Every structure is written in structure tokens, then in C-alpha cells.
Amino acid sequence: MTTNKSMYDLAEDYRRLLAIAEDGIDEETGEVIGQHAVSAAFDYIRDNVKEKVVGVAQVIKRISAQEEEISDEVSRLQRRVNSLRMARESLKSRLISLMEATDTKKAMTPYVSVSLGKSSLSVVVDDVNVLPYSCKRVKIEPNKVEIKSMLDKGISVDGARLKPGKLRLTIR
Numbered sequence: 001m002t003t004n005k006s007m008y009d010l011a012e013d014y015r016r017l018l019a020i021a022e023d024g025i026d027e028e029t030g031e032v033i034g035q036h037a038v039s040a041a042f043d044y045i046r047d048n049v050k051e052k053v054v055g056v057a058q059v060i061k062r063i064s065a066q067e068e069e070i071s072d073e074v075s076r077l078q079r080r081v082n083s084l085r086m087a088r089e090s091l092k093s094r095l096i097s098l099m100e101a102t103d104t105k106k107a108m109t110p111y112v113s114v115s116l117g118k119s120s121l122s123v124v125v126d127d128v129n130v131l132p133y134s135c136k137r138v139k140i141e142p143n144k145v146e147i148k149s150m151l152d153k154g155i156s157v158d159g160a161r162l163k164p165g166k167l168r169l170t171i172r
Contacts, residue, residue, distance in 0.1 A: 010045065010052055014045050017042060020038060060171055096116065099116045147160045
């Protein structure tokens with residue numbers, strides 16, 4: 001048995017069948033439906049739902065596998081980017097050393113122009129504790145682990161509450 005109905009349509013069929021089971025009457029057609037027919041329809045819909053669940057779960061598994069493959073490729077490419085970045089920085093550092101050692105300020109060709117200049121000053125913080133308050137940034141964020149622990153113990157925490165989590169779907 002294969003159904004081409006969407007998950008939405010299957011849910012709607014099930015809701016409609018529940019209404020028919022309560023009244024014994026199909027509200028769309030006005031037809032009186034016997035308990036045996038309702039039971040058979042429930043079995044049919046449940047079979048279709050089960051088949052749809054299995055099919056969608058298989059699609060989810062394939063998507064998860066693709067996601068993992070892409071994530072692995074992204075990691076590989078990120079390692080490659082980092083390697084290229086380190087090679088570039090190493091070459092730049094050696095080029096600066098060469099230009100300093102030979103007192104070369106500029107080198108120009110039709111394809112590339114290179115010049116050596118002083119960089120701007122950068123700030124070095126030796127001890128953050130002795131800095132004036134105006135020179136510090138403070139980031140305040142909630143400690144959710146502590147808040148949950150307190151709420152679990154029945155201690156009220158102003159500005160926080162527990163809420164039920166989402167349903168979790170497990171596919172193996």
C-alpha cells in the first residue's frame with residue numbers, strides 16, 4: 001500500500017475520521033457510517049501514516065548523512081584555508097625580514113607593487129585589574145545552569161521560569 005498523500009492530508013483525514021467515529025455521520029456527505037467501516041478506515045489511515053513516517057524518517061536519515069558529509073568537507077576546507085593563511089603569513093613575515101635586512105622600501109613591476117611601511121600602534125594590556133573602570137567592558141549573562149538548579153529545588157528566581165522542551169524525534 002503506497003500513499004501519495006501529504007502528512008497534512010493524512011492528519012486531516014484522521015481528524016475527520018475521529019469526528020465521524022463520534023457522530024457516526026460523514027458531515028461532508030451526510031452518509032451514516034457503520035462502526036465496521038470506521039474501524040477499517042482507521043486501520044487504513046494508520047497503515048498510511050506508518051508508511052509515511054517510515055518514508056520521511058528515511059529521507060531525514062539521508063539528509064543527516066549528507067549534512068555530515070558536507071560538514072566533514074567544510075572542516076577539510078577550513079583546514080586548507082588555515083594552512084594557506086599560515087603559508088601566506090609566513091611568506092609575508094620572511095619578505096618583511098628580507099626587505100628590512102636589505103633596506104628595501106619598495107619593489108615595483110608591471111604585475112605587482114610592494115612597499116614596506118610602519119604599522120599603527122597597538123594596545124597591550126599588561127594587567128586588566130589596574131585599568132580604570134572606563135577602560136573595561138563588562139558582559140552580564142544569565143547562568144542558566146544555576147537558575148535551573150534553583151528552580152528545580154523550588155526556589156523562585158525573578159525573571160526566569162521553566163518551560164517544557166520540544167518533543168524529540170529519534171531515528172535510528
